[in-house]
Amino acid sequence: MKESQQNTTDFGYKTVARDEKASMVADVFHSVAAKYDIMNDLMSFGIHRLWKRQAIACSGVRKGHRVLDLAGGTGDLTAKFSQLVGDTGQVILGDINDSMLKVGRDKLRDLGLVNNIEYVQMNAEALPFPDNSIDVITIAFGLRNVTDKDAALKSMYRILKPGGRLLILEFSKTDSEALSKIYDFYSFNLLPSMGKLVANDSESYRYLAESIRMHPDQETLKDMMENAGFEQANYQNMTGGIVALHRGFKY
Amino acid sequence: MIKTLLVAAAERVLNGALNLDPHFAAPLKKVQHKVLAIEIRDWQQTFALTYTGQSFMLFNNFQEQSDCHISASIATLSELKEPSQLTRLIRQEKLDLEGDLHLAQTYSQSFSNLDIDWAEHLSEYLGDAGAQQLVQQIKHVITRTKKADSILSNTTQELCQDELKVTIHPLEMTQFKAHTRELKQHAAQLEQRINQLLAR
Incomplete structure (x- = not known):
């Protein structure tokens, strides 16, 4: 029984074999990549831009830093970091999904951001960087799709330089009952319909809503960060806890 | 979130000014990537302003290290348009400044020279x-x-x-x-x- 639990994981509300989750998540993002930005704006009413702004403000990224924007998708954070680190710094846009990377690369090139950005397809559970080599890691709306979150956090801790920090921007749990009901209705009724209408894909957006509910809450994620070795782990809730920004340091 | 939205709007206005007056950013080239933290005493809020060479970035809730930190009331900040006023305001204890004085002077000079040919x-x-x-x-x-x-x-x-x-x-x-x-x-x-x- 225990062995079978170890071999399975959640995929939204479904339970699937661990080694299948990555490819199933990949299918979801291959499917939504082209319409990812427009859907983000539609689904969050543009508020995702404010959540990301807050993450950048808390990142402490400065000129010359080496930044890893993990699960960076279409490069919203990378675009800002690229300007902040300047010519002497470097931003690595990492994603497990090559469709998302391609969309991100096209978008950033169109913005004229080419000098200091690298695009690397990578799995967050086994990051392809030496120990102590990155100043700041951000993972925005990506951690919930990772199969083994503990392994991913440990891998991030390993590659961070001493003094470096990790920022996790992710959907979380709201503590307001009224907001929670409205949010549930929106997520399970309106969101898949919007996905169907705009991206012709309701299943991917149903997975999005389900995966948010299966993601660890604020305190659990904080404990997971501490278990991975991060110090001074803390979080701030945004929009009533619908999204939380976790931050941890490596000393 | 409302504050973040307002700050995002202010950043947009600043970057708009950058496009409208080509000479606006010229003095800022010398201090690009340096962070100026502005604490507004009336609101008990600290904002961070940085010029990246391409655009301004403005953040609220700033708690990181900055190259220059100034703390003043709104009324005093409006007097900062004149770079020569900086030392007078510090002497009068209307303004606290920690860090690189040159950075504050450069921003002050840049904003006082802003002249948009509408x-x-x-x-x-x-x-x-x-x-x-x-x-x-x-x-x-x-x-x-x-x-x-x-x-x-x-x-x-x-x-x-x-x-x-x-x-x-x-x-x-x-x-x-x-x-x-x-x-x-x-x-x-x-x-x-x-x-x-x-x-x-």
């Missing part, structure tokens, strides 16, 4: 004559509004001070403050005296 930019849409006419009319309206505001303010002041006698003249206020200070000193002296007498 007629030039509007001429793309309205034509040269139309844009010039519109800008002149707006300037005229602004001047008249300022004049009317000044007259109204003076009249209200005179009415309240001399006719209705519901407010006092600033000199009376200064005199009142001096009297209050004197009274406070007397009270403190008296308190000390009483304490001494009680101690015997």
Whole structure:
């Protein structure tokens, strides 16, 4: 029984074999990549831009830093970091999904951001960087799709330089009952319909809503960060806890 | 989130100004990537402003290290348009400054030199004559509004001070403050005296 639990994981509300989750998540993002930005704006009413702004403000990224924007998708954070680190710094846009990377690369090139950005397809559970080599890691709306979150956090801790920090921007749990009901209705009724209408894909957006509910809450994620070795782990809730920004340091 | 939204809007305005006045950012090239933290005492908020060489970035809730940290009230910040005022404001304790003074002076100089040629930019849409006419009319309206505001303010002041006698003249206020200070000193002296007498 225990062995079978170890071999399975959640995929939204479904339970699937661990080694299948990555490819199933990949299918979801291959499917939504082209319409990812427009859907983000539609689904969050543009508020995702404010959540990301807050993450950048808390990142402490400065000129010359080496930044890893993990699960960076279409490069919203990378675009800002690229300007902040300047010519002497470097931003690595990492994603497990090559469709998302391609969309991100096209978008950033169109913005004229080419000098200091690298695009690397990578799995967050086994990051392809030496120990102590990155100043700041951000993972925005990506951690919930990772199969083994503990392994991913440990891998991030390993590659961070001493003094470096990790920022996790992710959907979380709201503590307001009224907001929670409205949010549930929106997520399970309106969101898949919007996905169907705009991206012709309701299943991917149903997975999005389900995966948010299966993601660890604020305190659990904080404990997971501490278990991975991060110090001074803390979080701030945004929009009533619908999204939380976790931050941890490596000393 | 509302604050973040307002800061995002302010950042957009700053970057708009960057496009409208090509000389605006020239002095900032020397200090690009340096972070100026501005603490507004009235709001108990710290904002961080940085110029990346391409655009401004403005953040609220800033808790990171900055190259220069200034703390002042809104009223004092508006006086910062003149870089030469910096040291005077610091001496008067209206402004606290930690870090690179040159960074604050450069930003101050850059903002004081901001000069947007509205007629030039509007001429793309309205034509040269139309844009010039519109800008002149707006300037005229602004001047008249300022004049009317000044007259109204003076009249209200005179009415309240001399006719209705519901407010006092600033000199009376200064005199009142001096009297209050004197009274406070007397009270403190008296308190000390009483304490001494009680101690015997």
